[in-house]
Amino acid sequence: MSAAGAPLLEVKDLTRHFDVSPPWITRALSRTGRRIVKAVDGVSLAIPKGATVGLVGESGCGKSTLARMIAGLIAPTAGTMTFDGRAIDLASNPDAPARRAIQMIFQDPYASLNPRWTVEEAVGDPLLSFAIVKDRRQMRQSVADLLDAVGLSPDQAQFYPHAFSGGQRQRIAIARAIASHPTVLVADEPTSALDVSVQAQILNLLRTLQRERGLTTLFISHNLAVVDHMADIVGVMYLGRLVELQRAAHLFSAPRHPYTKALIGTVPTLASIGTVRAPLAGEVPNPIDPPEGCAFHPRCPHARALCREQRPPAVPLKDGGWVACHAVASGEI
């Protein structure tokens, strides 16, 4: 990438397969093989220090699985992840320094907070377990500072999550994520469970924290406008593969991949009042049995024989970034 700085976090050919086979007896009786979902299928991506990389795509494209592998919630099937120049696999190896440095915010603040833990216990837990504070008194002070930083009152530290609204809960989850002074934040749809006015508050808070704490961020959302607002570099995923990666300004003003173009075309704007654009016919195919070649070819207006046979390689673009599309590679579009 042309973005400044060496990558702080890098993944190469990262792959995760899920085995969704029926029980062996069923397979034996119906003479069917195993069924494997290739949730993430050979994704390579680098996040420069201090930058925000956004990932967009529809449900089932593998963006959350990718985030979960980086955050160490699931182990990859193949591929490598490097953080600060060394290999990591948080799900398989205990690696306290890297785990402390990579923290995650989840979509649903109603599910990501333990209802039996007070705010102080939830936010203070990483402080104690990483021995960032010496005793409970220090912990209380740090929790108060953290709550202040995310716009909550320190007086609310003894409350349980049920006493808070969705937006406030997401603030608590953010306070917990930044408690261990992470350098990398993985945010998986952090505002999609929230109302728009609350979404604006949370996005502004994340921006402020990124700036103040120099956070490197992987930001995932299905909402293109939110990703454009937050990210420096944007990757577009389709059926487990990254199909295009560009600087946000270039991607949204001059998208190259037909899927990216169609996706941007569906976004309603105030300028398009009274018109519906549904440029994408059909639906995302079943990831158990993805199409051969380019996975997008059944829905693609530029599909030709080559697209049905060969998986398109990444073609570098002159303004940085790359796109995986035969039609772009041959200069047709």
Place this chain on the structure above:
Amino acid sequence: MTAPILAVENLSVSLMDHPPVPILEEVSMTIGAGEILGIVGESGAGKSMTGAAVTGLLEPPLAKTGGAIHFKGARIDTLPEAQLRRLRGRAIGTIFQDPLTALNPVFTIGRQLVETIRTHAGLSEAAARQKAIALLEAVGIPGASERLWHYPHAFSGGMRQRVVIALALAGDPDLLIADEPTTALDVSIQAQIIELLLSLSRKIGAGVMLITHDMGVIAQAADKVAVMYAGRVVEMGPVRQVLTAPRHPYTAGLVASIPEIGAGLETLPQIGGAMPRAGERPGGCAFHPRCPRKLNVCESIQPQAGTTASGVVVACHAEMAA
């Protein structure tokens, strides 16, 4: 002008506790034939409650405490349940958010469609089956005659929502109530479903109440929009007017806080605080604690809705004083 398909006048709904908690307060709106009225607001603003009240689906402890609902000129909120049942599903079709829970998983979609059609139209089994196939074709399901034999689980989310729309159309409705019809769907599928709803409602000339939290959906599909806040309609008017030149400070704040592609803003304009829960609404205008244009009068007196020169109905002291 002929009578509107739906006219809601000063509808109030409360949670019958001690004392009763007001949920909807003096909600008024009209939907004409072939017109799409979008109802937008944040969670808890009363959007779905309005839809439920119109279809007579309020269950105790919720109860209507005031106002009237007219359907094609006749009052329906005082009808006995048996007559209301005949109206629901026939003249008033409903589409819910989650297409998986709206369909019965143990019956084929053909069975569900045929049963619905026969209940409302009294057709023979064979005629109902023909109509079911026609409906599935109308909502864009390929291979309709074979798909009749399939169970809901065999359909994708977008296809299921098309089946639900077919079910809602089964009684040839004059009014469709679509409660967050695309919220459970992906963006590319959302656009397809909105396009379908739009073309169908134009074709059959039905009025549509489109309930959504998504301003983008409103911008694409609706003719008129009602913005709700804390159980009241704060602004209502033609979509272009309301979205491009919002009059109520809440609408203005809401529209401004939506990120747009290519805007390149450092920070998004935001409305501080959150919408009060029912039962905790402040006196006067419920928006006053968050309002950038608050006047003294806003704390004590509920603003009355007034119509501006451009035909937008707005309930705001500051806007009326200006």
